[in-house]
Amino acid sequence: MNDAADDPADDDLPLAGVKVLDLSRVLAGPWCAMVLGDFGADVLKIEHPERGDDTRDWGNRTGETTTTYFDSINRNKRSISLDLHSETGIAEVGRLVKNADILVQNFKFGGADRLGIGYEAMAAINPGLIYCSVSGYPPDGPEAARPGYDLLVQGEAGLMAINGEADQPPLKFGVAVVDLFTGQYAAQAVLAALYRRSRTGRGSHVALSLFDCGQNLLVYYGLDALHDGRDPPRWGNAHPSIVPYGVYETADGPLVVTVGNNAQFLRFCTEVIERPDIAADPRFRTNLDRGTHRAALIPEILRELRARPRAELRRRLDAAGIPGGEVLGVHEALTSERTRRAGGVVQETNAQGERFVLAPPYRIDGRRLQVRMMPPPLERV
Numbered sequence: 001m002n003d004a005a006d007d008p009a010d011d012d013l014p015l016a017g018v019k020v021l022d023l024s025r026v027l028a029g030p031w032c033a034m035v036l037g038d039f040g041a042d043v044l045k046i047e048h049p050e051r052g053d054d055t056r057d058w059g060n061r062t063g064e065t066t067t068t069y070f071d072s073i074n075r076n077k078r079s080i081s082l083d084l085h086s087e088t089g090i091a092e093v094g095r096l097v098k099n100a101d102i103l104v105q106n107f108k109f110g111g112a113d114r115l116g117i118g119y120e121a122m123a124a125i126n127p128g129l130i131y132c133s134v135s136g137y138p139p140d141g142p143e144a145a146r147p148g149y150d151l152l153v154q155g156e157a158g159l160m161a162i163n164g165e166a167d168q169p170p171l172k173f174g175v176a177v178v179d180l181f182t183g184q185y186a187a188q189a190v191l192a193a194l195y196r197r198s199r200t201g202r203g204s205h206v207a208l209s210l211f212d213c214g215q216n217l218l219v220y221y222g223l224d225a226l227h228d229g230r231d232p233p234r235w236g237n238a239h240p241s242i243v244p245y246g247v248y249e250t251a252d253g254p255l256v257v258t259v260g261n262n263a264q265f266l267r268f269c270t271e272v273i274e275r276p277d278i279a280a281d282p283r284f285r286t287n288l289d290r291g292t293h294r295a296a297l298i299p300e301i302l303r304e305l306r307a308r309p310r311a312e313l314r315r316r317l318d319a320a321g322i323p324g325g326e327v328l329g330v331h332e333a334l335t336s337e338r339t340r341r342a343g344g345v346v347q348e349t350n351a352q353g354e355r356f357v358l359a360p361p362y363r364i365d366g367r368r369l370q371v372r373m374m375p376p377p378l379e380r381v
Contacts (some may be wrong), residue, residue: 010372013040014364017087018194021046021093021101022077023084023117025053027150027176029106030073032190036102037076038360038369043374044096045074049081052378054091062355063377071375075357079376090116094128097125102190106134109145119205129203130193132186138209148210150176157214162221165236182213237297243290244268244301247327250310254327257305257317262286267320272313273304 010016018041022033030053037043047053052065059069082085082089094117097103097164103122105112112118112133133139136148154160154172163170186208193204215222221240224232232240239245245260259265262285269279278284278300283293290297305313311328317324328336334345345355360369 010040013369015039015041018042018102019100020044020104021096021100023093023103023105023107023112024134025106026055027073027179028182028186028208029104029132030055031180032132032134032186033077033104034073034075035187036182036190037373038362041102043077045077045079046084046093047079047081047378049083049380052081056378061352063272063350065378066355066375068356070354071357074375075371076360076373077376078373078379080379084115084117093117094122094125097122097129100126100129100134101194102130104134104190108147109135109139123203123205127203128197128201130190130197130206131203132190132206132208134182134186135207135209139207142207143211148267150179150210153178153210153214157211158218158222158225159214161231162218162234166234168234170234174251177217178210178214182208182210182218185213185216241291242287243294243297245323248302250305250313251308253310255310255313256323256325256327257334258323260323264320264322265290268317268322271320272316272322273301273308275300275304291355326332343368346374348374 006037012226015036018036020033020036020041020043022030022043022045024030024033025047027159033043033045045053051057053070053074055073056065056067059067062066063069074329079140082092083248084090084093105117107115113121119133122129122131135144137143137146151172154177157169157178159178160172163173186206189206189208193206197203218225221232224240235246237247242258242260244257244265247254247256249255257268259268265284265287266279270276278297282289284290284297314324333339339345343359346359347354347358349355355374357371358373362369
Protein backbone atom coordinates (compact mmCIF):
# COMPACT_ATOMS: atom_id res chain seq x y z
CA MET A 1 0.00 0.00 0.00
CA ASN A 2 1.04 3.63 -0.33
CA ASP A 3 2.90 5.10 2.63
CA ALA A 4 0.31 7.12 4.52
CA ALA A 5 3.02 9.56 5.59
CA ASP A 6 3.36 10.62 1.96
CA ASP A 7 -0.33 11.44 1.56
CA PRO A 8 -2.83 13.89 3.04
CA ALA A 9 -4.56 12.72 6.21
CA ASP A 10 -8.06 11.37 5.61
CA ASP A 11 -9.65 14.37 7.33
CA ASP A 12 -7.70 16.74 5.04
CA LEU A 13 -9.00 15.22 1.80
CA PRO A 14 -11.37 17.41 -0.25
CA LEU A 15 -14.46 15.23 0.34
CA ALA A 16 -13.70 14.19 3.92
CA GLY A 17 -16.98 13.77 5.79
CA VAL A 18 -19.08 13.35 2.62
CA LYS A 19 -21.13 10.15 2.67
CA VAL A 20 -21.93 8.29 -0.56
CA LEU A 21 -24.30 5.37 -1.14
CA ASP A 22 -23.20 3.44 -4.22
CA LEU A 23 -26.17 1.39 -5.43
CA SER A 24 -24.67 1.02 -8.89
CA ARG A 25 -23.04 -1.96 -10.53
CA VAL A 26 -20.68 -2.94 -13.35
CA LEU A 27 -18.73 0.14 -14.59
CA ALA A 28 -20.09 3.66 -15.16
CA GLY A 29 -21.82 4.11 -11.78
CA PRO A 30 -19.10 2.40 -9.72
CA TRP A 31 -16.48 4.53 -11.48
CA CYS A 32 -18.33 7.69 -10.43
CA ALA A 33 -18.49 6.51 -6.82
CA MET A 34 -14.83 5.48 -6.86
CA VAL A 35 -13.78 8.97 -7.99
CA LEU A 36 -15.68 10.41 -5.02
CA GLY A 37 -13.98 7.89 -2.75
CA ASP A 38 -10.57 8.82 -4.13
CA PHE A 39 -11.20 12.39 -3.01
CA GLY A 40 -11.96 11.24 0.53
CA ALA A 41 -15.70 10.53 0.56
CA ASP A 42 -16.92 7.62 2.69
CA VAL A 43 -18.39 5.36 -0.01
CA LEU A 44 -20.64 2.48 1.03
CA LYS A 45 -21.30 0.09 -1.84
CA ILE A 46 -24.62 -1.78 -1.69
CA GLU A 47 -24.53 -5.17 -3.42
CA HIS A 48 -26.75 -8.14 -4.16
CA PRO A 49 -26.77 -10.52 -1.18
CA GLU A 50 -25.96 -13.62 -3.24
CA ARG A 51 -23.69 -12.65 -6.12
CA GLY A 52 -22.63 -9.10 -5.26
CA ASP A 53 -21.70 -6.83 -8.14
CA ASP A 54 -21.70 -8.64 -11.49
CA THR A 55 -18.03 -7.80 -11.94
CA ARG A 56 -17.04 -10.00 -8.99
CA ASP A 57 -17.28 -12.76 -11.62
CA TRP A 58 -15.34 -10.96 -14.41
CA GLY A 59 -11.60 -11.07 -15.04
CA ASN A 60 -9.00 -12.91 -13.00
CA ARG A 61 -9.72 -14.01 -9.43
CA THR A 62 -7.82 -11.87 -6.86
CA GLY A 63 -9.58 -12.99 -3.69
CA GLU A 64 -12.44 -15.18 -2.54
CA THR A 65 -15.02 -12.72 -3.90
CA THR A 66 -12.94 -10.25 -5.92
CA THR A 67 -11.54 -10.10 -9.45
CA THR A 68 -9.26 -7.84 -11.46
CA TYR A 69 -12.27 -6.20 -13.11
CA PHE A 70 -14.01 -5.56 -9.80
CA ASP A 71 -10.80 -4.31 -8.20
CA SER A 72 -10.24 -1.80 -11.01
CA ILE A 73 -13.39 0.20 -10.19
CA ASN A 74 -14.01 -0.29 -6.47
CA ARG A 75 -10.98 1.03 -4.57
CA ASN A 76 -11.60 3.34 -1.61
CA LYS A 77 -15.03 1.87 -0.81
CA ARG A 78 -16.71 -0.22 1.87
CA SER A 79 -19.33 -2.80 0.91
CA ILE A 80 -22.38 -4.47 2.39
CA SER A 81 -25.07 -6.70 0.91
CA LEU A 82 -28.75 -5.77 0.97
CA ASP A 83 -31.73 -7.44 -0.64
CA LEU A 84 -33.37 -4.52 -2.41
CA HIS A 85 -36.36 -6.69 -3.27
CA SER A 86 -37.24 -7.02 0.42
CA GLU A 87 -38.96 -4.56 2.73
CA THR A 88 -36.07 -4.87 5.16
CA GLY A 89 -33.51 -3.98 2.50
CA ILE A 90 -35.45 -0.96 1.26
CA ALA A 91 -36.00 0.22 4.81
CA GLU A 92 -32.25 0.00 5.43
CA VAL A 93 -31.56 2.10 2.33
CA GLY A 94 -33.98 4.70 3.65
CA ARG A 95 -32.19 4.72 6.97
CA LEU A 96 -28.82 5.15 5.29
CA VAL A 97 -30.11 7.93 3.00
CA LYS A 98 -31.04 10.07 5.98
CA ASN A 99 -27.38 10.74 6.65
CA ALA A 100 -26.06 10.46 3.09
CA ASP A 101 -24.92 13.32 0.90
CA ILE A 102 -24.85 11.46 -2.43
CA LEU A 103 -26.56 8.41 -3.91
CA VAL A 104 -25.40 6.83 -7.19
CA GLN A 105 -27.55 4.30 -9.07
CA ASN A 106 -27.75 2.84 -12.57
CA PHE A 107 -30.79 0.58 -12.42
CA LYS A 108 -32.69 -0.11 -15.60
CA PHE A 109 -35.17 2.59 -16.55
CA GLY A 110 -37.85 2.85 -13.85
CA GLY A 111 -36.19 0.17 -11.74
CA ALA A 112 -35.29 2.42 -8.82
CA ASP A 113 -38.82 3.84 -8.71
CA ARG A 114 -40.35 0.37 -8.72
CA LEU A 115 -38.15 -0.61 -5.80
CA GLY A 116 -39.15 2.51 -3.88
CA ILE A 117 -35.70 4.10 -3.99
CA GLY A 118 -36.19 6.55 -6.85
CA TYR A 119 -35.31 10.21 -6.58
CA GLU A 120 -38.66 11.45 -5.29
CA ALA A 121 -38.78 8.84 -2.52
CA MET A 122 -35.19 9.47 -1.44
CA ALA A 123 -35.50 13.27 -1.64
CA ALA A 124 -38.57 13.08 0.62
CA ILE A 125 -36.36 11.46 3.25
CA ASN A 126 -33.36 13.76 2.65
CA PRO A 127 -34.12 16.97 0.70
CA GLY A 128 -30.43 17.84 0.51
CA LEU A 129 -29.50 14.58 -1.21
CA ILE A 130 -27.50 14.66 -4.45
CA TYR A 131 -29.08 11.77 -6.38
CA CYS A 132 -27.17 10.58 -9.46
CA SER A 133 -28.83 8.38 -12.08
CA VAL A 134 -26.88 6.78 -14.94
CA SER A 135 -28.83 5.32 -17.87
CA GLY A 136 -28.11 4.01 -21.34
CA TYR A 137 -30.13 6.59 -23.26
CA PRO A 138 -31.59 10.02 -22.40
CA PRO A 139 -34.19 9.48 -19.65
CA ASP A 140 -36.62 11.94 -21.25
CA GLY A 141 -36.44 10.43 -24.74
CA PRO A 142 -38.27 7.66 -26.63
CA GLU A 143 -35.45 5.16 -26.00
CA ALA A 144 -35.28 5.70 -22.26
CA ALA A 145 -36.20 2.07 -21.51
CA ARG A 146 -33.55 0.58 -23.81
CA PRO A 147 -30.71 -1.11 -21.95
CA GLY A 148 -27.42 0.60 -22.67
CA TYR A 149 -24.08 -1.12 -23.09
CA ASP A 150 -20.74 0.46 -23.89
CA LEU A 151 -20.18 -1.52 -27.09
CA LEU A 152 -23.68 -0.74 -28.34
CA VAL A 153 -23.30 2.98 -27.69
CA GLN A 154 -19.84 3.07 -29.27
CA GLY A 155 -21.53 1.91 -32.45
CA GLU A 156 -24.61 4.11 -32.30
CA ALA A 157 -22.85 7.29 -31.17
CA GLY A 158 -20.38 7.20 -34.06
CA LEU A 159 -17.28 6.34 -32.04
CA MET A 160 -16.50 3.07 -33.82
CA ALA A 161 -16.63 4.90 -37.15
CA ILE A 162 -13.62 7.06 -36.20
CA ASN A 163 -11.51 4.26 -34.73
CA GLY A 164 -9.21 1.91 -36.62
CA GLU A 165 -7.38 1.95 -39.93
CA ALA A 166 -8.93 3.43 -43.08
CA ASP A 167 -8.92 0.12 -44.97
CA GLN A 168 -10.40 -1.88 -42.08
CA PRO A 169 -13.95 -2.07 -40.62
CA PRO A 170 -14.94 0.25 -37.75
CA LEU A 171 -13.30 -0.78 -34.49
CA LYS A 172 -14.29 -0.49 -30.85
CA PHE A 173 -11.91 1.17 -28.42
CA GLY A 174 -9.68 -1.11 -26.36
CA VAL A 175 -11.42 -0.21 -23.09
CA ALA A 176 -15.03 0.71 -22.37
CA VAL A 177 -14.49 4.42 -22.97
CA VAL A 178 -18.18 5.36 -22.94
CA ASP A 179 -18.74 3.77 -19.53
CA LEU A 180 -15.57 5.30 -18.14
CA PHE A 181 -16.22 8.81 -19.40
CA THR A 182 -19.85 8.63 -18.28
CA GLY A 183 -18.65 7.76 -14.79
CA GLN A 184 -16.17 10.63 -14.86
CA TYR A 185 -18.79 13.08 -16.19
CA ALA A 186 -21.17 11.87 -13.49
CA ALA A 187 -18.60 12.56 -10.77
CA GLN A 188 -18.06 16.07 -12.16
CA ALA A 189 -21.80 16.75 -12.18
CA VAL A 190 -22.19 15.41 -8.65
CA LEU A 191 -19.40 17.65 -7.40
CA ALA A 192 -21.00 20.66 -9.11
CA ALA A 193 -24.34 19.84 -7.46
CA LEU A 194 -22.59 19.40 -4.11
CA TYR A 195 -21.02 22.83 -4.49
CA ARG A 196 -24.39 24.38 -5.33
CA ARG A 197 -25.88 22.71 -2.24
CA SER A 198 -23.22 24.41 -0.13
CA ARG A 199 -24.62 27.75 -1.35
CA THR A 200 -28.34 26.99 -1.48
CA GLY A 201 -28.98 23.97 0.71
CA ARG A 202 -30.85 22.32 -2.17
CA GLY A 203 -30.34 18.75 -3.29
CA SER A 204 -30.34 17.76 -6.96
CA HIS A 205 -31.18 14.95 -9.33
CA VAL A 206 -28.18 14.55 -11.62
CA ALA A 207 -28.82 12.37 -14.70
CA LEU A 208 -26.26 11.10 -17.21
CA SER A 209 -26.76 8.80 -20.20
CA LEU A 210 -24.14 6.71 -21.95
CA PHE A 211 -25.37 7.93 -25.33
CA ASP A 212 -25.04 11.64 -24.50
CA CYS A 213 -21.58 11.13 -23.02
CA GLY A 214 -20.48 8.91 -25.89
CA GLN A 215 -21.36 11.51 -28.48
CA ASN A 216 -19.43 14.14 -26.52
CA LEU A 217 -16.32 12.02 -27.10
CA LEU A 218 -16.53 12.71 -30.85
CA VAL A 219 -15.19 16.24 -30.14
CA TYR A 220 -13.46 17.65 -33.27
CA TYR A 221 -14.31 14.59 -35.37
CA GLY A 222 -17.97 15.34 -34.75
CA LEU A 223 -17.65 18.96 -35.80
CA ASP A 224 -15.64 17.99 -38.87
CA ALA A 225 -18.47 15.64 -39.90
CA LEU A 226 -21.11 18.35 -39.43
CA HIS A 227 -19.00 20.95 -41.22
CA ASP A 228 -18.25 18.71 -44.22
CA GLY A 229 -21.60 16.95 -44.34
CA ARG A 230 -19.96 13.51 -44.43
CA ASP A 231 -18.06 11.04 -42.27
CA PRO A 232 -14.42 11.90 -41.57
CA PRO A 233 -11.90 9.24 -42.59
CA ARG A 234 -10.33 6.87 -40.08
CA TRP A 235 -6.68 7.67 -39.50
CA GLY A 236 -5.55 4.76 -37.34
CA ASN A 237 -2.45 5.86 -35.41
CA ALA A 238 -2.08 9.07 -37.44
CA HIS A 239 -3.60 12.42 -36.48
CA PRO A 240 -6.41 13.83 -38.63
CA SER A 241 -4.92 17.33 -38.77
CA ILE A 242 -1.31 17.31 -37.47
CA VAL A 243 1.48 15.90 -39.66
CA PRO A 244 3.76 14.12 -38.82
CA TYR A 245 2.08 12.90 -35.64
CA GLY A 246 1.62 9.18 -35.02
CA VAL A 247 3.32 5.81 -34.67
CA TYR A 248 6.06 5.04 -37.17
CA GLU A 249 8.29 2.01 -37.73
CA THR A 250 12.01 2.42 -37.14
CA ALA A 251 14.83 -0.02 -37.83
CA ASP A 252 14.00 -1.96 -34.65
CA GLY A 253 10.46 -1.17 -33.50
CA PRO A 254 7.61 1.36 -33.40
CA LEU A 255 8.20 4.92 -32.27
CA VAL A 256 5.72 7.65 -31.35
CA VAL A 257 6.59 10.97 -33.01
CA THR A 258 4.61 14.11 -32.23
CA VAL A 259 5.66 17.12 -34.29
CA GLY A 260 3.28 19.73 -32.94
CA ASN A 261 4.21 22.94 -34.78
CA ASN A 262 6.19 24.36 -37.68
CA ALA A 263 9.31 25.12 -35.63
CA GLN A 264 9.40 21.52 -34.44
CA PHE A 265 8.99 20.32 -38.02
CA LEU A 266 12.04 22.32 -39.09
CA ARG A 267 14.11 20.79 -36.29
CA PHE A 268 12.72 17.33 -37.02
CA CYS A 269 13.84 17.54 -40.64
CA THR A 270 17.25 19.07 -40.00
CA GLU A 271 18.30 17.51 -36.68
CA VAL A 272 16.44 14.21 -36.45
CA ILE A 273 16.17 12.77 -39.96
CA GLU A 274 18.77 15.08 -41.53
CA ARG A 275 16.62 16.08 -44.49
CA PRO A 276 16.65 19.90 -44.72
CA ASP A 277 15.32 19.57 -48.26
CA ILE A 278 12.00 18.34 -46.86
CA ALA A 279 11.75 21.36 -44.59
CA ALA A 280 12.49 23.65 -47.53
CA ASP A 281 9.83 22.10 -49.76
CA PRO A 282 6.94 24.61 -50.05
CA ARG A 283 4.45 21.75 -49.98
CA PHE A 284 5.38 21.08 -46.35
CA ARG A 285 6.04 24.57 -44.99
CA THR A 286 2.99 24.81 -42.70
CA ASN A 287 0.93 22.18 -40.94
CA LEU A 288 -2.03 22.86 -43.23
CA ASP A 289 0.31 22.34 -46.20
CA ARG A 290 1.61 19.10 -44.70
CA GLY A 291 -1.93 17.87 -44.16
CA THR A 292 -2.80 18.60 -47.78
CA HIS A 293 0.32 16.84 -49.07
CA ARG A 294 0.42 14.08 -46.47
CA ALA A 295 0.64 11.33 -49.12
CA ALA A 296 3.88 12.80 -50.48
CA LEU A 297 5.45 13.58 -47.10
CA ILE A 298 4.90 10.43 -45.04
CA PRO A 299 6.78 8.00 -47.36
CA GLU A 300 9.84 10.26 -47.18
CA ILE A 301 9.70 10.36 -43.39
CA LEU A 302 9.18 6.60 -43.14
CA ARG A 303 12.21 5.99 -45.35
CA GLU A 304 14.43 7.95 -42.97
CA LEU A 305 12.97 6.52 -39.75
CA ARG A 306 13.26 2.92 -40.93
CA ALA A 307 16.96 3.45 -41.62
CA ARG A 308 17.71 4.38 -37.98
CA PRO A 309 17.44 2.52 -34.65
CA ARG A 310 14.81 3.66 -32.21
CA ALA A 311 17.23 4.58 -29.40
CA GLU A 312 19.16 6.91 -31.68
CA LEU A 313 15.96 8.58 -32.85
CA ARG A 314 14.82 9.00 -29.25
CA ARG A 315 18.06 10.79 -28.41
CA ARG A 316 17.74 13.06 -31.42
CA LEU A 317 14.11 13.86 -30.67
CA ASP A 318 14.96 14.72 -27.07
CA ALA A 319 17.85 16.93 -28.16
CA ALA A 320 15.58 18.74 -30.63
CA GLY A 321 12.84 19.25 -28.04
CA ILE A 322 10.34 17.09 -29.92
CA PRO A 323 8.18 14.68 -27.87
CA GLY A 324 8.67 11.05 -28.81
CA GLY A 325 8.55 7.67 -27.14
CA GLU A 326 8.42 3.91 -27.48
CA VAL A 327 5.24 1.85 -27.75
CA LEU A 328 5.16 -0.34 -24.64
CA GLY A 329 3.10 -3.39 -23.76
CA VAL A 330 0.63 -3.08 -20.88
CA HIS A 331 2.71 -5.12 -18.45
CA GLU A 332 5.90 -3.34 -19.51
CA ALA A 333 4.30 0.06 -18.98
CA LEU A 334 2.85 -0.80 -15.56
CA THR A 335 6.12 -2.27 -14.30
CA SER A 336 8.34 0.48 -15.71
CA GLU A 337 10.56 2.70 -13.61
CA ARG A 338 8.44 5.66 -14.74
CA THR A 339 5.29 4.10 -13.24
CA ARG A 340 7.13 3.06 -10.08
CA ARG A 341 8.42 6.59 -9.48
CA ALA A 342 4.93 8.01 -10.04
CA GLY A 343 3.36 5.60 -7.55
CA GLY A 344 0.98 4.38 -10.21
CA VAL A 345 0.45 0.83 -8.91
CA VAL A 346 -0.45 -0.31 -5.40
CA GLN A 347 -0.11 -3.94 -4.37
CA GLU A 348 -0.70 -6.18 -1.40
CA THR A 349 -0.26 -9.87 -0.68
CA ASN A 350 -3.17 -12.09 0.29
CA ALA A 351 -3.90 -15.82 0.32
CA GLN A 352 -4.35 -15.78 -3.46
CA GLY A 353 -0.95 -14.08 -3.98
CA GLU A 354 -0.21 -10.55 -5.17
CA ARG A 355 -3.16 -8.21 -5.63
CA PHE A 356 -2.89 -4.92 -7.50
CA VAL A 357 -4.89 -1.74 -8.06
CA LEU A 358 -4.04 1.40 -10.00
CA ALA A 359 -3.54 4.46 -7.83
CA PRO A 360 -5.82 7.51 -8.21
CA PRO A 361 -4.27 9.93 -10.73
CA TYR A 362 -4.99 13.07 -8.72
CA ARG A 363 -2.30 15.14 -7.01
CA ILE A 364 -3.31 17.79 -4.49
CA ASP A 365 -0.79 20.11 -2.86
CA GLY A 366 2.00 18.18 -4.51
CA ARG A 367 0.93 14.76 -3.28
CA ARG A 368 -0.75 11.91 -5.11
CA LEU A 369 -3.93 10.72 -3.43
CA GLN A 370 -3.55 7.30 -1.89
CA VAL A 371 -5.41 4.03 -2.03
CA ARG A 372 -6.82 4.07 1.48
CA MET A 373 -8.82 0.87 1.01
CA MET A 374 -8.33 -1.95 -1.44
CA PRO A 375 -11.55 -3.07 -3.22
CA PRO A 376 -13.82 -4.35 -0.46
CA PRO A 377 -14.95 -7.83 0.46
CA LEU A 378 -18.70 -8.40 0.40
CA GLU A 379 -19.91 -7.89 3.98
CA ARG A 380 -23.20 -9.69 4.50
CA VAL A 381 -25.82 -8.05 6.69
